[in-house]
Amino acid sequence: MGTPKKKKKSQTLESQFHFDLNLCSKNKDLLGAISLFESAISNGTRLNHHHFNALLYLCSNSVSDHSLKDSALDNGFRIFDRMLSAGISPNEASITAVARLAAAKSDGDHAFELVRTMGKHNAVPRLRTYDPALFCFVEKSEAEKAYEVEEHMGMAGVSLEEAEIAALLRVSSETGKGEKVYEYLHKLRCSVRCASESTAKIIEDWFCGKKACEVGEVGWEVGKVREAVFRNGGGWHGRGWIGKGEWIVRRTSVDWSGQCCCCGDKLFCVDIDDEETEKLAQSVASLAMEREVKSNFSKFQDWLDKNADYEAIVDGANVGLYQQNFADGGFSVSQLDSVVKELYNKSGNKWPLVVLHNKRYRALLENPSNRKLVDEWMDKGILYTTPTGSNDDWYWLYTTVKLRCLLVTNDEMRDHIFELLGSSFFLKWKERHQVRYTFVKGNLKLQMPPLYSSVIQESEKGAWHVPIAGDSGEESERTWLCITRPSVYKVLDEVFPIEDSSPIGGCLQLQQCTSNNIANRNDIRGNLDSSDTSNDKPTVVTGKRKERCFSTS
Numbered sequence: 001m002g003t004p005k006k007k008k009k010s011q012t013l014e015s016q017f018h019f020d021l022n023l024c025s026k027n028k029d030l031l032g033a034i035s036l037f038e039s040a041i042s043n044g045t046r047l048n049h050h051h052f053n054a055l056l057y058l059c060s061n062s063v064s065d066h067s068l069k070d071s072a073l074d075n076g077f078r079i080f081d082r083m084l085s086a087g088i089s090p091n092e093a094s095i096t097a098v099a100r101l102a103a104a105k106s107d108g109d110h111a112f113e114l115v116r117t118m119g120k121h122n123a124v125p126r127l128r129t130y131d132p133a134l135f136c137f138v139e140k141s142e143a144e145k146a147y148e149v150e151e152h153m154g155m156a157g158v159s160l161e162e163a164e165i166a167a168l169l170r171v172s173s174e175t176g177k178g179e180k181v182y183e184y185l186h187k188l189r190c191s192v193r194c195a196s197e198s199t200a201k202i203i204e205d206w207f208c209g210k211k212a213c214e215v216g217e218v219g220w221e222v223g224k225v226r227e228a229v230f231r232n233g234g235g236w237h238g239r240g241w242i243g244k245g246e247w248i249v250r251r252t253s254v255d256w257s258g259q260c261c262c263c264g265d266k267l268f269c270v271d272i273d274d275e276e277t278e279k280l281a282q283s284v285a286s287l288a289m290e291r292e293v294k295s296n297f298s299k300f301q302d303w304l305d306k307n308a309d310y311e312a313i314v315d316g317a318n319v320g321l322y323q324q325n326f327a328d329g330g331f332s333v334s335q336l337d338s339v340v341k342e343l344y345n346k347s348g349n350k351w352p353l354v355v356l357h358n359k360r361y362r363a364l365l366e367n368p369s370n371r372k373l374v375d376e377w378m379d380k381g382i383l384y385t386t387p388t389g390s391n392d393d394w395y396w397l398y399t400t401v402k403l404r405c406l407l408v409t410n411d412e413m414r415d416h417i418f419e420l421l422g423s424s425f426f427l428k429w430k431e432r433h434q435v436r437y438t439f440v441k442g443n444l445k446l447q448m449p450p451l452y453s454s455v456i457q458e459s460e461k462g463a464w465h466v467p468i469a470g471d472s473g474e475e476s477e478r479t480w481l482c483i484t485r486p487s488v489y490k491v492l493d494e495v496f497p498i499e500d501s502s503p504i505g506g507c508l509q510l511q512q513c514t515s516n517n518i519a520n521r522n523d524i525r526g527n528l529d530s531s532d533t534s535n536d537k538p539t540v541v542t543g544k545r546k547e548r549c550f551s552t553s
């Protein structure tokens with residue numbers, strides 16, 4: 001029965017404990033905190049959620065200190081048990097701390113069990129909650145268990161980052177699981193632009209290892225692989241290891257045009273894949289439909305279906321109003337004209353499409369000196385005017401996505417409307433399709449998309465190029481891993497003599513890359529060989545040692 005006096009005394013004890021524990025946390029004083037915990041237990045001080053978490057955190061943080069490890073482990077688990085028996089639900093931070101303790105004991109199973117059962121405390125795991133179990137399994141080369149952790153992360157909606165993917169790659173490599181290595185290389189490609197030095201080392205170790213020589217198929221359909229590269233937006237095919245035999249791993253650089261200085265392969269400016277493009281076009285269209293007068297936008301879509309032959313779209317207002325914030329500044333038709341002409345010249349005489357709001361178009365017509373030019377644009381199908389009340393952003397964005405072409409605008413597309421798209425691939429799309437521009441003393445300069453992307457790339461010859469993260473901001477100074485399989489090059493050289501350098505075999509459904517689509521073909525920069533091919537039959541490279549041939553059956 002608490003008399004007022006007793007209550008007051010316990011309050012004093014609690015606040016004193018609280019104060020002292022905070023001090024220990026601040027000073028990372030594990031032993032001090034443990035003795036506070038002991039006396040709190042013996043004098044019946046009530047510990048709350050914060051106190052338990054502070055104690056657990058101190059323990060988990062002390063395991064790396066050799067002299068404290070044993071004490072941290074013994075007391076950490078005891079504190080956690082006490083927390084549970086006191087009826088205080090652990091949260092994510094508590095579980096993470098205890099999972100770290102379990103991992104410090106090399107008990108990955110326990111660490112994983114803690115994550116698996118945290119739902120009963122209504123706690124939601126984060127990436128860091130999984131790390132102790134995952135890294136523990138990797139250290140012990142328990143690949144299957146590591147994969148289980150990854151699977152659980154997927155179910156919990158937790159995404160892996162470079163450290164986790166690299167760890168899974170490592171355990172797969174060390175246990176000789178070639179298919180898994182392939183899978184994780186692709187996961188790495190998807191989520192990391194440049195690999196860290198430690199990840200690069202793991203990749204090198206795999207390719208220099210014995211097992212890597214054994215993986216792969218000797219018969220592969222060259223055309224199918226190439227088709228997959230294009231369908232994926234360039235930079236990867238995902239069809240598995242190609243060829244057999246040893247790999248050559250070298251550190252090299254890539255020249256300004258994206259050519260590997262080691263093997264001579266040309267790297268891609270990687271685009272989003274077909275599925276992502278379709279998804280992006282659909283989400284732009286459905287957002288536009290919500291916000292625009294529906295019939296206007298669908299009328300435009302119909303128009304676009306019939307007039308799909310553009311290689312570049314111009315955000316007319318953005319170009320016309322560029323640097324016009326001076327007295328007498330208005331809409332510069334001459335700037336727009338320069339952009340139109342430059343695109344026409346660069347693309348081998350194809351007119352771009354300028355998207356312009358109706359009200360601006362009418363204002364331009366009011367000025368007799370513009371009229372002739374604007375009429376000419378109309379006649380040549382260069383101009384599309386968006387209806388009154390519309391937001392022309394939807395129109396140029398939709399067109400560019402749909403036609404997979406280039407977009408001339410300095411708009412960074414960070415407005416709310418682009419945020420609505422919210423897709424992870426929008427940035428990647430922008431990198432590949434946006435052309436920025438400047439006018440220096442009236443002279444136009446177009447800044448084309450980069451010639452290649454500094455991302456992990458898999459070539460149609462099964463080679464890998466891995467950019468390594470560095471301190472230098474200069475792309476030209478970046479170190480790359482160039483990983484090739486000489487036997488594959490040899491086979492391809494024999495099958496396709498050197499003079500035939502363009503298409504390697506059957507290129508099915510390559511309308512997108514064989515049409516005059518500059519965004520895909522880089523024609524406007526003239527840096528992509530013609531992918532046209534008349535051979536629509538699959539080309540199979542066989543691995544027969546004596547008579548390497550390809551069947552067209």
Ligand SMILES: [Zn+2]
Pocket residue numbers: 260261262263264265465482483
């Ligand atoms: Zn190379």
